[in-house]
Amino acid sequence: MHRPRISAVALAAAALVAATGAAGPSPKPTPTATPTATPSSTPSASPTQSDGTLQILTYRGYAEYGGTSPRANWAGPFEKETGCRVARLDTVGTPEEMAARLRERSYDVISAGPALAAAMIAAKQVQPIDTAKIEDYDDLAEPLRELMTDPKTDTVHGVPFLWGSHEFLYDSRRVGGGDLAQVLGAARVMLKDSPLTLADAALADDAVERPFELTAAQLDEAAERLAGHDDRTYWTNGLDLVKGFATGSVDYAQATPYYRLLLGKAKIPVKAVKTRRTTGWVDSWMLAANVTDTNCAYRWLSRMTKSGSQRDAAAWLGLAPANPQACKGRAREVCTAYGVTTKSYRLDHIAFAVRPPGDCLPPDGECTEYNAWTERWRELLK
Template sequence: MGRARAGDGRPAGSRGPADRGGHDTRLGSDMRLRAKVLASGMAAVLVAALAACSGGEDKPVGTVGVASTLGPGEGALNLVTLPGYIENGGSDPRVDWVTPFQERTGCKVSLKVVASAEDMAEVMQMKSRRYDGVAAPPEVAGRLIDSQDVAPVNTGLVDNYRKLEPRLRNLLKRGKTVYGVPYVWGSNLLMYDTRSAQPAPSSWAALFDPAQARRYSGRLVMRDSPLAIAEAALYLRGKDRDLGIGDPYSLTREQLEAAERVLAQQRPHVKMYWELPADSVSAFAGGEAAVGQVWPYQVDVLSRAGKSVQGVAPSEGVTGWMNAWMIGARAEHPNCMYQWLQWTASPDVQQQIAEWSGVAPANPQACDGDRLRAAFCNAYHVGDRDYLDKVVFAHTPSRQCGTSGGAKGRRDCTDYAEWTEAWFEATKGGKRVP
């Protein structure tokens, strides 16, 4: 975020995931593993109903039911993605899950690559554009559902859907309606240098308590994302119970201001707010960081490199994110989109995106057989239902409060725009310039 960027689960770039520029990258050349040739069978899929005119006015998009008949692919597929989410061999010829899809289905993939989550939301909300699908992070997904710019998903037409993690499948449901197919996920951990961070930290207080932050002044690392406010909220939930924080992603104005103060007090002690995971890896590898907010990726890479780091799930709780494929409400090629949903949920494609981007696959079968090494799956908690049940997954902050902490039915919470302003003021020391 030159403006504040969302840093939750988005690979990026034009070279290798950890060393390329752009938005939230993951792996470096050490993780560019050979891509497998995919051979998953694809079923013909449904023709999704599009918005229709009624009485001279457009029917609201995203509210129509999904047709129950199957249809052939239309020969094209237009997708919106952040950099690095879809690989067609352009970054590494061995990493390509687009070409096999095109050859098998006849659906030619065209990509609209956007620079940020804000750009993604803006593009998908343009009523004049008819994108078929979007790989949406949590701060985008909720807004697209609310603005009716994505359509419900008929999960019965995605054969691998029920093989995806049950906890993830419930994250983009409104009532009984499903709006997204899980793609990848991850959690936000506390990592420390075992040589310099003593005693070993086990709480978010290592980053947010003023006395502890001062102890490691100039050696703290934070991810650069408004959603990182949730970790400060988790810290406050335990420290100041009078605030009444329940869901750390549903904060009232008072609660958000309290988290903003914590982050502002922390700012003088922060070495970096990372957008690229490789930057935080370098800081720890060079001994310039002592404690940081990271993903399992950084812990895995540094541990395998023999560096003295340890990742822990803080005592107050672990936050996480899930990115999902969503169908555009004005999709021109819905049949090809459903074939893409089927394809990207398959174990072989899940294996590739996990290896390439350093994320947990939504389909735990990616860890079966010789697809992903056991150490990778253990590090990323793939298939660990007990761990998944403890993760507080991110959702788009909105004025409508969630159900945690007795907040059901209230409308006095803060939305993502307010979170973005709070993040920018706390971590950059000024108002955000649009």
């Protein structure tokens, strides 16, 4: 899933530059700060044997120490307040990069999206979480907590941190909106470069209620809706999305509410297509299976659950916090864009990416596995 780690200032600036035709270099993604207590380039001698250290793998911007901006420092005080030391902090930009890092070495805590989380659970790379050890866990939105809970055993494997949802934006100066089927059939559409975009295509069929649990026939239909447009563009960088609207090169684009907010600030009149449902994802903190002394790991999970940490992260990244109490102050604007306030937390219109239940996958069930999605996506992009 795409996670917008580029600052609002950079994206708005890109939109304004493109809209006015001003010359200048393209803004670069905001670099992730190095922690105040710089993690070592190699793991500690015994990272999980009561030495009070942590080895963390996360996405860029998810654990800021104040080096990029003093406003982005929700992880920095952790070491001082807990006595635990972050011995290694590795950051990546995509789920593929994260999976590659996990093949190279082990970590104590990992922030993962739904596809990678499902793979780690299936491979027993993560251990169940004792939620009684996590402060403010009950403050997290219940629907998000349920996504990381096995309904058969009530086993929890992840602590929700940030979430996002998708919408299809359109340039109201050029087109009049339309329904999802019309949008997906248009030529000047910019789609997110992800196999999970097939779930959004599946929702064009009103009969589909679980877009991440598609049968082979439903997956074929979703792929067919996206086929046959050689001039269609795909994005992985938010700057490309913003520039597409700013230069008038696209009529529609798959995005998140955060980009609608930024484009509006840049005076680019985009609106969201009205849809029955939409898709979304949750990034959760997980505890690696090899951790034997979990004291510092649980302290980290507790800190990432608190409203203050989630407020700062949401405002910095343009994603919604799993803790609705974080929707104050600097995060209020982002929360409002996602339709979230401290008093209202409607999520029923969002189909969140989940791993299909055990009786849905082959050989007993009809759901297609994720590798089938990736193969169909590769075929579309040829």
